[in-house]
Amino acid sequence: MTSPGNRKQSLEPLPARLLAQPLDFIVADHHRHRVLCHLCEKLAEDEAFDPDLAGAIADHIETEHAAHIADEEQDLFPLLKRRAKREDEIGRVLEQLTEDHAEDERLAARIVNGLRRRIAHPEIPMSAGLRRTLRSFAVCERRHLAIENAIVIPLAKVRLSAQDRADLAGRMTARRQARAARRSDTPRDDP
Numbered sequence: 001m002t003s004p005g006n007r008k009q010s011l012e013p014l015p016a017r018l019l020a021q022p023l024d025f026i027v028a029d030h031h032r033h034r035v036l037c038h039l040c041e042k043l044a045e046d047e048a049f050d051p052d053l054a055g056a057i058a059d060h061i062e063t064e065h066a067a068h069i070a071d072e073e074q075d076l077f078p079l080l081k082r083r084a085k086r087e088d089e090i091g092r093v094l095e096q097l098t099e100d101h102a103e104d105e106r107l108a109a110r111i112v113n114g115l116r117r118r119i120a121h122p123e124i125p126m127s128a129g130l131r132r133t134l135r136s137f138a139v140c141e142r143r144h145l146a147i148e149n150a151i152v153i154p155l156a157k158v159r160l161s162a163q164d165r166a167d168l169a170g171r172m173t174a175r176r177q178a179r180a181a182r183r184s185d186t187p188r189d190d191p
């Protein structure tokens with residue numbers, strides 16, 4: 001059985017070289033999402049609050065998870081919509097996934113705010129509402145991942161050209177480079 005420490009490790013960034021195969025990168029990211037779901041449920045169920053785990057979850061949601069949604073919403077889904085054939089009938093599926101992303105971001109914002117508050121004020125017990133939100137996030141996310149892995153990724157593998165994949169890799173790489181540049185520009189409080 002994997003220890004909680006190892007699970008935290010598996011939320012770490014994926015190897016940058018994997019971005020050269022953007023669909024494989026997205027699938028690898030989906031594996032990390034399953035880890036995130038597991039950790040959210042663990043946090044919701046544990047009596048004792050683990051501030052390190054809470055911080056790892058909040059950090060991951062704000063960075064890697066947000067980048068993943070942007071990869072799909074801004075790049076993969078529009079590209080696939082352009083390349084799909086009428087008989088693929090992917091339009092309604094992508095609309096549903098976009099609605100899921102909106103709900104996902106709403107729950108994610110509540111989780112991040114709740115966990116940051118809880119980390120800053122460990123004397124306050126975690127509310128039943130925050131525990132419910134953590135569980136709901138995990139349930140929604142797992143259903144969403146199943147659809148993307150079963151329908152979207154296999155179709156993208158068939159319909160996207162080598163140039164499409166190279167363009168997608170370039171945009172996903174640029175997104176992460178821009179985020180890294182923003183972080184290095186942010187002044188830090190620590191000495």
Ligand SMILES: [Fe+2]
Nearest residue numbers: 030068072148
């Ligand atoms: Fe995804």
Ligand SMILES: [Fe+2]
Nearest residue numbers: 072097144148
């Ligand atoms: Fe998604």
